[in-house]
Amino acid sequence: MTLRVAVAGASGYAGGEILRLLASHPGVDIGVLAAHSSAGLTLGQVQPQLTSLAGRTLTETSAAALGGHDIVFLALPHGQSGALARELGDDTLVIDCGADFRLRDPVEWKRFYGTEHAGTWPYGLPEMPGARDELKGANRVAVPGCYPTAVTLALSPAHAARLVEPEVVVVAASGTSGAGRRAGPHLLGSEVMGSMTPYGVGGGHRHTPELVQNLSLVAGEPVTVSFTPTLAPMPRGILATCSARLRPHVAADGGLDEVREVFEAAYADEPFVRLLPRGQWPSTGAVLGSNTVQVQVAVDPAARRLVCVSAIDNLTKGTAGGAVQSMNVALGLPEGLGLPMNGVAP
Numbered sequence: 314m315t316l317r318v319a320v321a322g323a324s325g326y327a328g329g330e331i332l333r334l335l336a337s338h339p340g341v342d343i344g345v346l347a348a349h350s351s352a353g354l355t356l357g358q359v360q361p362q363l364t365s366l367a368g369r370t371l372t373e374t375s376a377a378a379l380g381g382h383d384i385v386f387l388a389l390p391h392g393q394s395g396a397l398a399r400e401l402g403d404d405t406l407v408i409d410c411g412a413d414f415r416l417r418d419p420v421e422w423k424r425f426y427g428t429e430h431a432g433t434w435p436y437g438l439p440e441m442p443g444a445r446d447e448l449k450g451a452n453r454v455a456v457p458g459c460y461p462t463a464v465t466l467a468l469s470p471a472h473a474a475r476l477v478e479p480e481v482v483v484v485a486a487s488g489t490s491g492a493g494r495r496a497g498p499h500l501l502g503s504e505v506m507g508s509m510t511p512y513g514v515g516g517g518h519r520h521t522p523e524l525v526q527n528l529s530l531v532a533g534e535p536v537t538v539s540f541t542p543t544l545a546p547m548p549r550g551i552l553a554t555c556s557a558r559l560r561p562h563v564a565a566d567g568g569l570d571e572v573r574e575v576f577e578a579a580y581a582d583e584p585f586v587r588l589l590p591r592g593q594w595p596s597t598g599a600v601l602g603s604n605t606v607q608v609q610v611a612v613d614p615a616a617r618r619l620v621c622v623s624a625i626d627n628l629t630k631g632t633a634g635g636a637v638q639s640m641n642v643a644l645g646l647p648e649g650l651g652l653p654m655n656g657v658a659p
């Protein structure tokens with residue numbers, strides 16, 4: 314049986330990537346493609362890379378247009394999903410790529426997003442402990458932010474095994490597509506090419522509470538996160554460098570064997586997470602267009618810190634790939650259906 318899928322935000326970066334993946338997914342038929350200012354245009358005019366769907370026309374976004382589908386992907390600006398989702402029936406699987414339903418704490422939502430909290434849905438990161446059970450049969454899914462995907466998968470095994478203290482420092486570089494297609498002049502090519510700059514420094518980035526939420530759940534104790542995102546002059550990719558102090562029982566000299574055993578066991582059965590061989594480091598170029606997360610770990614004996622590095626494609630595993638993977642889990646389909654494990658290189 315093929316399932317009918319609608320995509321809202323089809324003219325945006327996340328929507329385009331969702332469609333790229335769904336176009337080769339054997340279990341779905343692509344139905345309505347909805348947009349906002351691009352309504353009336355063909356998909357080929359705004360997403361010329363999507364050849365097989367180029368002749369399809371974009372319609373206005375409304376619950377009426379999206380209704381009647383088995384699955385609806387929402388790839389809209391923050392705050393746009395709640396009202397729309399309420400109008401879609403419980404028999405529709407709604408997968409929201411925005412932030413609206415990710416956080417559990419309404420106070421943290423208000424502090425970072427400034428509006429009333431819309432609610433909390435099952436979290437679309439299947440590799441997180443317990444997530445698959447919550448996703449199976451779910452009719453609503455909140456896809457994680459791209460930085461939280463990269464950081465959570467870099468650090469979770471270390472927290473779950475209590476290898477590190479619950480105080481984490483993260484510096485992560487993102488490609489400019491993370492800011493969406495309608496980002497301001499600070500993302501002009503002439504501003505970003507040949508330059509890197511941090512933003513949201515000092516705990517101000519809205520992904521900080523999501524990182525705290527995820528790592529605290531995995532650790533079973535409150536975790537603090539000092540998070541510094543950085544804009545990198547590339548279209549796609551996130552490289553997250555995360556570190557935390559080793560707990561006293563972990564040997565700083567020779568401790569790497571113990572750490573690697575923990576990470577190997579945690580990711581042995583995860584098709585989309587690859588712990589790299591010793592000495593090889595994650596790179597955004599190697600995961601481009603794939604749903605793969607590359608992870609590497611190191612022990613810094615002098616600083617007594619564990620350093621965990623991950624690389625993802627922010628639009629694939631960081632958004633659309635995570636969304637399709639979660640759809641597969643929710644529907645009881647093979648989890649990797651329609652998802653590329655291999656990247657595009659060079």
Ligand SMILES: NC(=O)C1=CN([C@@H]2O[C@H](COP(=O)(O)OP(=O)(O)OC[C@H]3O[C@@H](n4cnc5c(N)ncnc54)[C@H](OP(=O)(O)O)[C@@H]3O)[C@@H](O)[C@H]2O)C=CC1
Nearest residue numbers: 322324325326327348349350351388389411491493494632
């Ligand atoms: N880019 C990324 O790496 C990631 C993005 N996300 C999330 O995905 C969502 C979409 O992001 P992204 O694709 O980057 O953003 P874009 O700005 O590239 O696209 C936004 C889309 O939403 C549509 N839209 C804008 N305003 C409205 C509205 N009022 N009603 C209906 N549709 C509207 C736009 O239509 P039109 O162009 O026709 O006006 C466009 O299709 C965001 O919530 C983002 O947080 C999540 C993880 C990573």
Ligand SMILES: CC(=O)N[C@@H](CCC(=O)OP(=O)(O)O)C(=O)O
Nearest residue numbers: 412458459460487488489491492
């Ligand atoms: C480079 C850049 O601007 N990145 C975005 C994060 C993109 C993302 O995945 O987050 P959401 O799904 O929460 O929008 C940012 O820092 O806000």
